Amino acid sequence: MHFVDRVRQRLDDAELQHNLKRTRGRNAASRAAAVAAFPDFDAVRARATEIRARVLRDLDLWLEAFEAKATESGATVLWARDGEHACELIIDIARRHGVRTVVKSKSMVSEEAGLNAALEAADIRPVETDLGEYILQINDNEPPSHIIMPVIHKSKEQVSALFARVHGTAPKTDIEALTHEARAVLRPQFLGADMGLSGGNFLIAETGSVAIVTNEGNGRLCTTLPRVHVALTGIEKVIPTLEDLSTLLRVLPRSATGQAITNYVSLLTGPRHAGDPDGPEHMYFVLVDGGRADLVGSDFEDMLRCIRCGACMNHCPVYQTIGGHAYGWVYPGPMGSVLTPLYQGLDKALDLPQAATLCNQCSVVCPVSIPLPELMRRLREKQMEQGLRPWRERLATRLWAWAAARPALYAWGARIAVRYLRWLADGRDRIQVMGLAPGWTAQRDFPAPAGATFRDLYARRRQGRA
Amino acid sequence: MSTRDDILGRLRRQLGRTGSGLAEARRRIRDEIDTPRSGPRPSPGDDPERFIGRARAMLSTVDGCATMDEVPAKVAGWLRAQGLTTRLVIAPAFAGLDWSGAGCEVRAGAAGPHDAVGLTGCFRAIAETGTLMLRSGADMPPVNSLLPDTHIAVVPRTCIVPDMETAWTHARAEWRHWPRAVNLVSGPSRTADIEQTIVLGAHGPYRVHLIIVG
Ligand code: SF4
Numbered sequence: 236m237h238f239v240d241r242v243r244q245r246l247d248d249a250e251l252q253h254n255l256k257r258t259r260g261r262n263a264a265s266r267a268a269a270v271a272a273f274p275d276f277d278a279v280r281a282r283a284t285e286i287r288a289r290v291l292r293d294l295d296l297w298l299e300a301f302e303a304k305a306t307e308s309g310a311t312v313l314w315a316r317d318g319e320h321a322c323e324l325i326i327d328i329a330r331r332h333g334v335r336t337v338v339k340s341k342s343m344v345s346e347e348a349g350l351n352a353a354l355e356a357a358d359i360r361p362v363e364t365d366l367g368e369y370i371l372q373i374n375d376n377e378p379p380s381h382i383i384m385p386v387i388h389k390s391k392e393q394v395s396a397l398f399a400r401v402h403g404t405a406p407k408t409d410i411e412a413l414t415h416e417a418r419a420v421l422r423p424q425f426l427g428a429d430m431g432l433s434g435g436n437f438l439i440a441e442t443g444s445v446a447i448v449t450n451e452g453n454g455r456l457c458t459t460l461p462r463v464h465v466a467l468t469g470i471e472k473v474i475p476t477l478e479d480l481s482t483l484l485r486v487l488p489r490s491a492t493g494q495a496i497t498n499y500v501s502l503l504t505g506p507r508h509a510g511d512p513d514g515p516e517h518m519y520f521v522l523v524d525g526g527r528a529d530l531v532g533s534d535f536e537d538m539l540r541c542i543r544c545g546a547c548m549n550h551c552p553v554y555q556t557i558g559g560h561a562y563g564w565v566y567p568g569p570m571g572s573v574l575t576p577l578y579q580g581l582d583k584a585l586d587l588p589q590a591a592t593l594c595n596q597c598s599v600v601c602p603v604s605i606p607l608p609e610l611m612r613r614l615r616e617k618q619m620e621q622g623l624r625p626w627r628e629r630l631a632t633r634l635w636a637w638a639a640a641r642p643a644l645y646a647w648g649a650r651i652a653v654r655y656l657r658w659l660a661d662g663r664d665r666i667q668v669m670g671l672a673p674g675w676t677a678q679r680d681f682p683a684p685a686g687a688t689f690r691d692l693y694a695r696r697r698q699g700r701a
Numbered sequence: 702m703s704t705r706d707d708i709l710g711r712l713r714r715q716l717g718r719t720g721s722g723l724a725e726a727r728r729r730i731r732d733e734i735d736t737p738r739s740g741p742r743p744s745p746g747d748d749p750e751r752f753i754g755r756a757r758a759m760l761s762t763v764d765g766c767a768t769m770d771e772v773p774a775k776v777a778g779w780l781r782a783q784g785l786t787t788r789l790v791i792a793p794a795f796a797g798l799d800w801s802g803a804g805c806e807v808r809a810g811a812a813g814p815h816d817a818v819g820l821t822g823c824f825r826a827i828a829e830t831g832t833l834m835l836r837s838g839a840d841m842p843p844v845n846s847l848l849p850d851t852h853i854a855v856v857p858r859t860c861i862v863p864d865m866e867t868a869w870t871h872a873r874a875e876w877r878h879w880p881r882a883v884n885l886v887s888g889p890s891r892t893a894d895i896e897q898t899i900v901l902g903a904h905g906p907y908r909v910h911l912i913i914v915g
Contacts, residue, residue: 452905
């Protein structure tokens with residue numbers, strides 16, 4: 236389905252609109268409160284940006300350093316070309332260790348790769364254990380609508396009906412009771428699983444560890460109880476040292492949920508040691524490229540700094556109106572509007588870089604200072620260069636460019652346009668229906684020109700001075 | 702070509718690496734790892750006080766006693782007041798205390814699925830965020846702070862440090878082998894996945910109780 240049709244569908248969905256309104260602005264308010272309570276935020280944010288940028292400049296070597304340390308600790312490091320390859324590698328690991336059930340803690344790369352479907356096809360049962368991801372899995376593998384709050388689009392009534400249907404229990408609308416019902420269903424899954432699959436918020440080169448940031452504790456269970464632990468993540472997630480981890484942990488939870496720290500941060504390094512009473516016997520890393528390597532050194536390298544906090548979508552007026560599913564792939568909001576075309580192809584996501592007002596709020600709150608609107612603008616430019624935009628738009632742009640190169644013609648055209656707009660405004664300061672482009676004013680007014688064109692005003696002022 | 706070499710090769714092309722540049726960059730990276738630099742850190746105040754305040758803000762409960770010998774009685778008293786069982790699984794590091802004298806029935810070792818209360822120590826306690834730093838090992842099984850509904854942690858006052866960076870510096874100095882797991886724990890497990898409403902006890906403990914010793 237086309238983006239515009241998906242958006243229309245979402246806007247007409249009264250239940251979804253109601254759910255989106257309930258949380259609109261709340262995450263932004265939590266972040267604002269957390270930042271206000273932490274006077275050093277700007278300095279730490281600048282440092283976090285610098286760390287991520289520095290890693291990307293030597294990404295090949297940081298990956299080598301990480302690999303050497305991880306291997307030394309007894310883990311096996313595997314490399315995947317793309318999502319499909321990652322699935323093959325993981326199925327292979329599962330087969331080698333006779334794995335039948337995999338408990339999973341949240342991993343966006345697993346969503347990128349479509350891992351659950353691949354595991355099921357190989358007769359291996361994946362069980363999502365993050366509460367939100369679990370709700371989506373038992374609802375026919377619905378995709379997440381937010382990168383850290385996957386069921387932000389659902390109401391407790393919807394969850395209640397789903398649990399009653401799938402668990403065969405009496406419907407409850409008490410959120411605490413629903414949460415504990417899921418806990419009771421999932422606890423035996425943790426205890427019985429042969430493999431735990433986690434994502435990785437950071438890979439630490441100094442120690443060869445993966446750092447996992449969670450509140451629920453499912454990440455700890457997945458990486459402690461099963462015999463095999465696989466950490467699946469992108470190659471860009473490496474950071475140099477534990478000090479750098481400490482810095483990034485000061486901005487990630489504050490930007491994401493407004494917490495000073497999450498309940499759990501786990502640093503996992505290799506399989507269990509001799510004498511350890513718990514922990515996996517085997518540990519693997521699957522590091523996925525999936526389009527990342529080609530961004531290093533490109534116009535879009537900034538995007539690789541992303542630490543997946545979700546602040547950009549929490550502050551995006553477009554995301555908060557249409558919800559995450561309208562974006563069509565695993566990453567929604569501003570970061571998705573940049574990542575989807577880069578990872579899936581510019582032609583596969585024609586409207587995403589356009590689905591923004593360029594209000595710049597995302598880039599202001601991004602904890603690693605990614606200039607998201609600027610990247611969207613570059614993607615728009617690329618689409619135009621590659622002739623991917625509709626012919627009308629291309630023609631209009633070409634006409635504009637032709638006129639803009641001829642100052643006299645341009646000035647004359649601008650004067651006519653201003654006159655036309657003032658005629659449309661008919662004495663008011665807003666234009667309600669834009670004559671030649673009524674679509675523009677379907678949802679909003681257009682401000683009427685205040686007076687003469689800038690050029691006329693400028694010319695008059697110079698005359699006055701002379 | 703292996704996928705690894707392909708990915709690294711493409712990265713090197715994108716980065717415009719040359720032979721001599723590569724050797725120099727490798728040295729730079731070694732240096733960065735060997736002499737880790739900290740970013741800006743919030744200025745420290747009274748660490749134990751900050752730790753207790755922050756731990757409470759993360760919904761841990763906090764109690765204290767003067768010496769290690771008083772810990773079993775403190776634990777028993779708190780468990781009874783909460784209406785919880787005084788049967789617990791303790792980290793072997795605390796097996797030497799007089800638990801039966803305090804009326805507790807303890808097993809030293811790793812928690813299983815049926816243990817209701819788990820007790821651990823901590824490697825360091827971080828004042829900035831009210832966070833426990835726990836390391837794995839035979840004397841300190843991570844499952845004890847994970848599987849039971851209630852987690853009690855013994856926190857010697859001398860273990861409280863201003864921030865995470867200080868704790869890492871101590872870890873590098875003290876640990877001969879890097880442990881399999883380092884868990885930073887800040888209060889009971891929670892989720893806000895349904896309607897952004899916070900519920901405690903998502904998958905891990907419902908309550909975390911700290912006993913500051915000293
Ligand atoms: S782009 Fe920035 S704000 Fe958005 S998820 Fe990534 S790090 Fe967070």
